[in-house]
Amino acid sequence: MTTLSPDERIAQLIMVAAYSNRGADHKKEILKLIEEQKIGGVIFFQGDPATQVRLMNDYQEASKVPLLGAIDAEWGLGMRLDNTINYPFQMALGAIQDNELLYKMGVEVAKQIKRTGLHLNFAPVVDVNNNPNNPVINYRSFGEDKFNVADKSIAYMRGMQDEHLLTTAKHFPGHGDTDTDSHYSLPQINHPLVRLDSLELYPFKKIMEAGIGGVMVAHLDIPALDTTGVPSTLSKPIISGLLKETLGFEGLIVTDAMNMKGVTNGNLPGVVDKDAILAGNDLLEFTEDVPKAISEIRKAINAGLISQKEVDQRVRKILAVKQWVGLNEYEPVSPKDIMDDVNNPEAVLLNRKLVEASLTVLKNENNMLPIRELHELKIASVSFGAKKKTAFQEALSLYAEVNHFRLPVDASEERVQEVREKLAGYDLVIGGIHDQSKFPRNSLKLSSEAQDLITELSGKKNSIFTFFKNPYVLNKIDGIENSEALIVTYQDTENAQELAAQLIFGGVSANGKLPVSVGDKFKSGDGLEVQGGIRFSYTLPEEVGMDSKMLNHHIDSLMNQAITVKATPGGQILVAKDQKVIFHKAYGEHVYHDTIKVKKDDLYDLASVTKISTSMAALMKLYEEDKFELDGTLADHLPKFKRSNKSDIPFTDILTHQARFQPWIPFWKNTLRKNGSYRWWTIKKDSSARYPIKITENMYLHRNYPNKIVKAIRKSPLREEKEYVYSDFFFILAPRVVESRTEEDFPTFLENSFYGPLGATTMGFNPEYPKNKIVPTEHDYAFRHEPIHGTVHDEGAIMLGGVSGHAGLFANANDLAKLLQMYLNMGEYGGKRYLKEETLKKFTKRQFPDSDNYRALGFDKRRPNSKGVVNNTAPDASQASFGHTGFTGIMVWMDPEVDLLYIFLSNRVSPTRENHRLYQLDTRTEIQQVLYDAMKKNVQKTDKEEIEVKEG
Template sequence: MRLFSLRSVILCSIVFCGIQWSSFAQQQPEFLEYTNSKWVDSVMQQLSPNERVAQLIMVAAYSNRDSQHKNEILKLVKEQKIGGLIFFQGTAKKQVELMNDYQLVSDVPLLGAIDAEWGLGMRLDNTISFPYQMALGAIEDDTLLYKMGEEVARQVKRTGLHMNFAPVVDVNNNPNNPVINYRSFGENKIKVAEKGIAYMKGMQDQKILTTAKHFPGHGDTDTDSHKALPQINHPFTRLDTLEMYPFKKLIDAGVGGVMVAHLNIPALDSSGVPSTLSKKIISGILKEKLGFKGLIVTDAMNMKGVTTGNQPGVVDKKAIIAGNDLLEFTEDVPKAIAEVRKAINQGIISQAAIDEKCRKVLAVKQWVGLNNYEPLKTANIDKELNNSHAKYLQQKLVEKSLTVLKNDEEMIPLRRLDTLKIASISIGAEKQTEFQKSLGWYTKIDHFQIKNKATASQISALKKKLKNYNVVIAGLHDHSRFPRNVIRYSDQVLKFIAEITQDEHTIFSVFKNPYSLNKINKIEEASVLIEAYQDSELTQQKAAQLIFGGFKADGKLPVSVGKKFKAGDGLETSEKIRFSYTRPEDAGMNADFLQNGIDSLMHQAINAKAIPGGVVLVAKDEKIVFQKAYGLHKYSDTIKVKASDLYDLASVTKVSSALPALMKLHDEGKFSLEDGIDDYLPYFKNSNKAGIPFQQIFAHQARFKPWIAYWQNTLRKNGSYKWNTFKKDSSARFPIKISDNMWLHRNYKKKIYKAIKKSPLEDKAEYKYSGLAFYLLPQIVENISGEDYRTYLNENFYSKLGATTLGYKPTEDFPVTRIVPTENDFAFRHEPIHGSVHDEGAIMMGGVSANAGLFSNANDLAKLMQMYLNMGKYGGERYIEEQTFKEWTKTQFPDNNNRRAIAFDKPNLEYQGLDNNTAKDASTKSFGHTGFTGTMVWMDPAENLLFVFLSNRVLPSRENRRLYTLNTRTQMQQVLYDAIKN
């Protein structure tokens, strides 16, 4: 899929290859070339003098109002012949429908505009909001703002409009500014200009007219011009060199429009009139001094900053006389037209001046393509607006905006998770936040919330609990629609924040306006301080990922915060060390192809009753780009599968338990593939297994029998159990739980060992899959390491990885509701299996074996597999030497037609079509394993690609083999490769 047109890519490369915008001579707005075009001439000839005035008027339209409002707009279009509409609240689909209707009755196509400073989400429901401009001001890479401009333009056009009243290029140098503030790129005039130009160019290169606003600069005021007329008392030199600087640069760069603010600026016009009505400011400065020839637009003409003391219609006339070309939000259209006609008749303004303005408006209409207007379709509009590329861009902008202001001793990204006991606190929240949920993907964390107005007793109780933790991660939340410079915390909560900043290992992520940092005592003394700029689910997710090293931070503070921080402050974190949770585009994969392909195959499998449900996880380049749960726990159930649910991994245990332990022990010189079982278990000396090297055993070429039905050896001929095998109740002699009514003798493991020892060997040394040796591996690991097997795995792998659900006997740590059931066993256990291992041999080993027994959710299993894919490294720590991994994941006996590596499976040596064990495009370097319950993990170093598939295909019975006949897993695996290629 081509994300950008060739023209856009070329423009992007030209614009952003180190060239400074100021190096260009002034570029004239492109639309001006049409002011005397044949189309404009023809329209002008058809327009009456009144209609030419009407072309300068834009009224407010809403797509969330009733038919009365629609009829009012239709009447203005048909009778008054207005030139355009500015749309406000509503939905995209309704907006398109209305615009089609309005265009249908208009003699001259209507110019449609919208305030979409941060995207359509500023006005329309269920559309994308990109970060506010204050957050964008923190981004170092302005090419991202250019791309945002492209995407916003595409979305504005898709909703039937042609003009965006953006970007805001006010220099916000007043923290108390109530109306600009977070809508500004910051306090540095140069950066404001550069970012404004990047955003503007992105939109205008896609034929959306932009308006730089709010001229001559609304950044240094503490009054909202919606409510009153702000006054700015700076001298001309200051205004000329600071406030107006970005406007000059955007004019030089070819901005199409400039919006004039409602401001009283004595240094520019001592009369006291709002700048919108000031001929000195508009005609004298903007047009003559700055040479702007583009479209001059008023700020909304219903705002108190301009309406106070001025009647509707009369105020519009004054704005036209002052030099504006387009009136936004005219409240009384007939009177506005009449007042302008009166001014013409009185000689205050000439008909020629009106005609010049009208031609500008018409030229804009031709430039945006309205001379060839066609109605828009509404089909699929929501899907098209919320497309994957836009979401990826939104995510990238958030990532690049996050600003690390403190990182004492490089505390983040957090390392050595096994040494950390972490608590998270969401301050200003009443329930678990997205921030906390996202933190939980990395390791075990205990979550707490504290309200804005928490009581002293609530705070005291929380402080006692926090004494049990050595790391505290605090999120400061607002949850208001806009990140204003407001603190809603009580004095007691503010005192609590100040106290915990003094703790040595406290991390703060502030999901609030950066100016608010100046209102929080001692916040600058926290060990780690992250400014996230706004409180959205996406910023919360990304802040959590940053803390754990999912990506590197490089944002820079766009404004100064009192004496605490300066504009430009911002630390880079050291490196990416763990998964990021991102979108497929971030790893060069086609999101739609991936989503549709996996969805289709999963729905096929579920509908065919091959599986009741499952979880699919895909990671590429150490980025989880897809993680989704499907279906139900069981066919007759109503419990939906969640991505966090635990599955019985079955034979995936073979590569997830003893194997990494033995690799580590191999690196330490304590284990060798050349040794045999008898070298580590003397019991096997003098057996037919003695001397057979582990290289052959793990490659399934040791002539071992595939399996032994241990449970059947417990039966008498009459079907009852032998006396020293099972009892109905537990006791000291029968402590091993098989089911509620089956308890195994404590020494039965010896019988399993004996059965393995005495089992005959196959006649020929060739590939034959066998799980026998894997029953012995836990004891071998214990004998070599001198540690308990489960403890060894947890301490050396699972806990360090943060894989907190990966382990044996899941009901010891998790409720059974989080565990997906497997088979309804009516042969051995005589009950549905839920919460214990499915494999009969493994349950008879107490649930702890290396052939089966592990449970995990997809996310935690992926951490171990990613460590494998990284050749032994994850989270900034090396677990196993790279050379060991390369050797153990290599095909061992290809000359014997054996594809297997050391325990890992490999692709067939020759592709076998639909019966192949992997996707056709899986490389020869790839490796993985499948499990009897319907699980699969596969890693491909050639593409740095990881695939995890969890299901319970054995429910209700292992005889259900539809997952195999459908070939779901390998077909799905191929989808990943296709998503890379497309």
């Protein structure tokens, strides 16, 4: 303070606008103001974090006194800087019931702002928005309830200030009840003092009591507080009288931007800044003419309009702020890794949690949400205001088969009518009403025809609407309040769309409360609780205590290695923990050097994973219905086996692969003569009643050949020793065993009992999908003499018409995961019980613990070799874990001890089954071990934190 000249002291009260996207000339302008005028601070606007850091370092180096760096980041850095996080707008935050989340947001926002070299955030907005037509506050407010606004503001403020980022409550004395934007003209508020004191001022008083460091004064004309008509920014009665004297605020008082029309109209640059200082402000934001402002303030001091002592008191306050934020120990900020730091996974996860916590259900007639019964439910979605498939629609398809329609803002009457007619054939219509801009303004641009369709659908009993807009807009749509189910997300972000879809199907819960009233339709505080957690949620690894960076780095590395050395052309990997999908990626191409990249919804041939996905599911269900007994035999279900050598072998031995069965029979070879041609009665080029079983387009198998396969199994010799030898034989017979006790064929039984209710829409035999959605397998030079694409790879399964209990099932990782998660949940998924807990526990435990057979009933178990080294799973997989692998390079594994599901889908047999590199690299189990390492890393981190807390 003692080193500053009188003019340098005045300059400390001035903050100018800086940009990190305006180039060298702008930088020179700011440096000139710093070096010549000795300004006290800068407020950054548009740009990017790394450039901002480098600029701020240069500006600090040029400044005699460390600069106070500010930013107007109400919803985080994303409000101003490219490629940074946009947290929800305050109206969405106003719906949240757990204020601790807002505190955490404050902490994270503070860390990110400080990481970019700044010290002051012009936030939070504590205006009570009680005017739906407010054009400037609106969604920037926590709502219309003064108590909610105060509580939310205090939580957000405390989070930031606990990290030593100064904050300002704005826009004093309250900008919520205006219909004019102070950026363009001066709004007038005509309420009496009693009303202002009890409502508009309430949150300001509360947040001051809570210890906020600063207050920003708005540009408002409030006759009840100052009859002169000057903007509140220039009003001594409002700032010195009300704010300082009556309310006793001693913190930093900041003007709103001094370039806004609400204050500049009729006021000259420099002069208006002087008037703001005379009114009682401490810091001038966005001064347009710095030399003129210093000159005018100096004149005011010389004229006795304000004393040097008063100016010095404010300068000391500015310097005290600089000391409080740590500028007395200033060090340059490194731009290295800044993008990773400001977009760290914990911050990204917090953003999702805030959106999830804000989801507000305004209608839920007959407990429609979450949707429970999926089987035979024909579902459509309509995105109103969207030109292409939305993230909302993509997320809906994760849970069920949904046909999607879109109606853009300007949808014609003909297009609306076309969609209307198509929707008539659906049992459930899910509507998404989208915004047309980044900001959820109180406007609706949908064509009247599209609005009419919304009204029409809202009146039906089979509609769910999700409103991705400002809730005030609900008042502009006739009848939408009549919807069976109505969800409000407050804004149209990818997070909001994904989480709304998860809410609809029970992946997440909702308990948000509407922070504003919507005409006569809904009142502030409305909101119904909906309990989720019945199906998968899709989230980040951090939500279950796993490390995103570690998982992505190591799994990507291992998969890229496998693809590079041609162990597999590509693959899908899905990981779920605690019924949360925390990793789901597609890698590589359908075949080597292909133009078709693997997508997450592509279908894979599941090979022997078919055994646990078809046969075992069916047998466990029949076991519970007393239609299948583990001490029963094949002869009990298949009469032809009564006089076979397999007639008295119990299913316990069969399902654990110790029934002395041969491993396999190359059934296809029996169709060939010695010269390589097909036997005349086995295969023909054209289909017919006698040759209905399609092998390829030019190969059709005799209708009796499946019986020949069964006969060959029945007549096959038994091995001499009763020991573990993996065999397909029983699982080839399993469909017949199941059908012997049901009134449905095998695929229909599975679809009705499991896949349909689970929403596993891609799971099935002989998939009817475009070939570009199905990943090819081997080029078969021995039997089919063509690349295998769209049909089962296994020769035995294709000779059975593609339907078998040992191979033949197709699915993508997401749909397969639903069945396997049901197993992991011990029989329950989607709010429905499919199997009893005791059944799953019985079938998935090791059956002969005192022998060398490690198998469960149909399921594989963790198996150490003779030296004690585990070679079929990750070393850290628990003894309770179970799963299966498949010949095409598939691996699925479930670990109930840590509630972990792992799915690895590949086509390592492309172009040949002789490719064993995937096994040699041990890629599948190496990736599985990464999952356990990621969990251990979190445990170690938690332990370290606990030690630090105890030592502290």
